[in-house]
Amino acid sequence: MSIAIDADEYGLELKQVLCGLLAERGVPFEDLAYLNSHQADYPDVALNLARQVQKGRFDRGILICGTGLGMAMVANKVRGVFAGTCHDVYSAERLRKSNDAQIITLGAAIVGPELAKTIICAWLDSEFQGGRSQRKVERMRAIEAEMHDGAA
Numbered sequence: 001m002s003i004a005i006d007a008d009e010y011g012l013e014l015k016q017v018l019c020g021l022l023a024e025r026g027v028p029f030e031d032l033a034y035l036n037s038h039q040a041d042y043p044d045v046a047l048n049l050a051r052q053v054q055k056g057r058f059d060r061g062i063l064i065c066g067t068g069l070g071m072a073m074v075a076n077k078v079r080g081v082f083a084g085t086c087h088d089v090y091s092a093e094r095l096r097k098s099n100d101a102q103i104i105t106l107g108a109a110i111v112g113p114e115l116a117k118t119i120i121c122a123w124l125d126s127e128f129q130g131g132r133s134q135r136k137v138e139r140m141r142a143i144e145a146e147m148h149d150g151a152a
Contacts, residue, residue, distance in 0.1 A: 001124075003029040004058040006049050007108070008042040008071075011064030014108040014116055018062060021117045027124065030058070046074035046105075050081045053102050061103040062120065068105035075103045079148050082140070087111050089122045096126035098136075 003022060007015040015031070022029040032052070034045045042065045049061045061083075063071040068085035075083035083103035086092040087110050095101045104123050106116055 001027065001060065002058045003027055003060050003062060003124075004032055004049050004052050005029055005062040005064075006032040006034050006045050007064035008045050008066075009035065010066040011106070011108040014064050014106065014111075014113060017113045018064070018116060018120055021120060025121075025124070042070050043074045046071040047078065050075040050078035050083065050103060054078050054080050059102065063103060063105045064108055065105070066109045067107035068110065069107070071105040072103075075105070079144060086119055086123065087115075089119055092119045092123040093126045096123055099140075 005015060005018060005022070012035075019029065019031055032049055034040060034048045038044065045065075046063055049063055052058050053061050061075075063075065063083070065071045068087070072083045072085045075081055081103060082099060082101035083105055084091070084095045084099065084101050085105045085107065086095055087107060092104060095104060104120070106119065111119065
């Protein structure tokens with residue numbers, strides 16, 4: 001599994017904590033550090049990472065801003081990408097197990113470093129379970145196709 005991680009200016013400190021966690025766990029990751037080479041806001045940071053996941057360069061992504069909400073909204077605009085904001089362990093597990101989302105977003109103003117590490121560990125350790133959720137995820141992908149193809 002390969003992970004991309006990035007943040008806007010509000011999430012930089014938490015991003016460093018999570019980079020340390022990924023390294024400690026031996027998870028291959030890349031800090032995209034979009035802000036280092038661009039003058040941009042969170043929509044551009046999120047779009048950059050989501051496009052990398054869409055292209056298959058990374059299996060999953062972690063985005064951090066003040067609340068995580070704007071990042072998720074932007075990432076969900078990219079066809080084929082599912083993202084969700086999680087501020088607790090159960091939601092992080094369900095994001096993968098039930099919704100097959102590739103990107104998790106966190107709010108640095110909402111969760112502290114220790115909780116964020118626990119949330120990310122739960123998300124990393126979870127995989128899509130299919131089962132009853134399979135048809136729901138397929139329906140979400142069908143809706144996405146309708147919206148992107150202009151049929152709706």
